[in-house]
Amino acid sequence: MAIKIYAFGGGQMVEAMLRAALKKGIIKAESTGVTDISANRVNYLTETYHLQASQQPDWSAVATADIVILGVRPQDNWQGIMKELVAHRYQKDVLSIVAGVTVNQLSSSDDLFAITRIIPNTLTDVAMGYSGVVKNDRANQTVIEEFLNSFGKVDYIDESLLDVFTGYGVAGPNYIYNFLISFTNAGVLAGMPRQQANKLALENLKAAAAFVEQSGKHPAELLDINNSAGGVGITAQHELDKSSFSAGIENAVLAAVKRTKELGKENTGD
Template structure:
């Protein structure tokens, strides 16, 4: 199924989603429209992806769209966009990536709207990672998933967990990048050439994740298998247990969630 998409806002997150969907041929340049206030952004999107971009909304394209994306900033007048959608009798799906604006707030403009709110993942270019999704009962799940699955996986969550999802799930690659850097540096410190250390670290990370998924075992079980009495693994484990390794990750996640909530309050003007 090829979707007709129209986005209000053409920022980097919208671009990343559209780029992945175009790559998967879920959408086409001819049936993808974007409006953005920046002429530089309009020209860039047109030249790069050959989509239909302009500074003023194309309401004919909006009315024909299967899915309208709200990709504007929280401080922008998204309420006016919703009123215009009502005025143009648009009654299909609206997908919002506006931080801090709830499904209830979006729905309050007009009860006919099929609303989906998402927190997009940051791994769209490899079509992996979960996007956190909240929808009302009018949303067309098939349309939403056809689009979202083009750049990753879909995780339907309670709206109260969106801040946690952001600080934990969306920021998740950052924690993995930090581990990969530290693990590579450890190999270099031990005497291994950096290129080889990075190659081994990346393969260990990839293979360990695959083994956890395929085996269905808890990671603690796999550690127990690897850590023979008096051996190399248990000796390394002892040092990790003495360090702040686990607490450091936990504290980073809690700090990220806290910051997400702070930014949400700022966006609401609280």
Template sequence: MDKILFIGGGQMTEAIIRPLIAKKIYSANNIFVNDINDSRLHYLQNMYNIKPTKQIKANADIIVLGVRPQDQWAQVIKKLKPENKNTIIISIIAGVTISQIKQSLTVDIPVIRAIPNTLTDTEFGYSGVATNTQDQSVVKKYLVIKFFSSFGKLELLDESLLDIFTGYAVAGPNYIYYFYESIVDAGVLAGLHRDLAKRIAIENLYGAAEMLRLSKKHPRELLDINNSPAGVGINGLYELNNSDFAAALQRSVQTAVKRTIELGQINKHKPPMPTQKPTNE
């Protein structure tokens, strides 16, 4: 079976490992994690039965770079010397470009830059994936498709779109959670018990999303179907139209995208901050 080495055992790494093992697509015996934090490695080993390692020269089919952008990622990458000539690197380091990774590598192997979705346990959500022209064909390999489809869907993008993807798609659940919280509060304000308001809101979110998917209708068409003249629904929409709801949502996305770009620029113009000396020799 395919072997995967995660360099960095943080929250996103764990969120990816969890469905890989739960769906039995990968064996825990073939998942290795390297991290400078021993307690984190012990936790992951005890929780998922994966293989902790201090080595970064493992014979892995996929190496996932999951260190933080402020850590010494360049030094870690320079030490990568995969024994497997067909190894593929997947970087989930925020703000670090494919070009930067290629410059730090001492071996010529394909590099994929990915922005994983945060809905990894649900099989929903897109992971944004980019690579350079030279390595583009590797994204279509079964090995890569299997990896990303284990925790959602794969969307191949130009690298220039990854910042927008991050602010819109990866941050997207935030907007849904906030809407859900607000609509539940609205139900409570109107007089429903919170538990009932929650159950109704969840059912409506699922149902409305499925209606959009199945009907393939424009939302306005569904709104027209759902609202009779001078009825309850259209009166509720009238009040919503008088609010700043749509513009506020759009501003939220724009702000998230702007911040993603800012973080990338900070990482681009500043050298990695010295932290604890890496032990992965």
């Protein structure tokens, strides 16, 4: 049976999650409610996906929802939405994507809520990538996982690791896109037509990832196989070892994690 969702905030991220879940048939448009204060978003979501969108909450639909998504920004009035949920005695699962707001901050004093906090993966349209997930004891793991799996994978983590998860894991595709661009440019620089360089770069990326996964070997072992004595591979390896290739990626991840922490402090006023 389809999962019933009601989302507060129908912005970019909620749209991406719902689009993927609709495509997988995990949710149905006729039983998916969204409240967004923006009339433009309400019209857009209604016209594009035929969702039950409105500017004011439909509390009878909220009451029957398996999962309420808290999908607003940290600077929006998420506290007000949680208070309304308490007032309406909503008692099932609340799934928060609000960056920087902790499970404790979301929990009500009378402990009504089953809370799951996620940092969603952004590659929802291909349903790949891990969402970082933190939940309290009351959360219904089965229904939450079924929904989350419709747009990616689930990685349960300690809440203290969420900022690292964001700067490293959720920003992860950015590092890969950069590698693809640099690798393609290298082929073009060496004389390969761009279209062909694009094709080879993408296939190498997919094939190498598949081989690491299927062989179960550490990438260093696979490099050893490829880098024969005095050969082409080890010559390229020498140049990479002399360069700032590794440090560049490491520094970028550290900077992204630092920025995640800064934004969390700015937005939640901690």
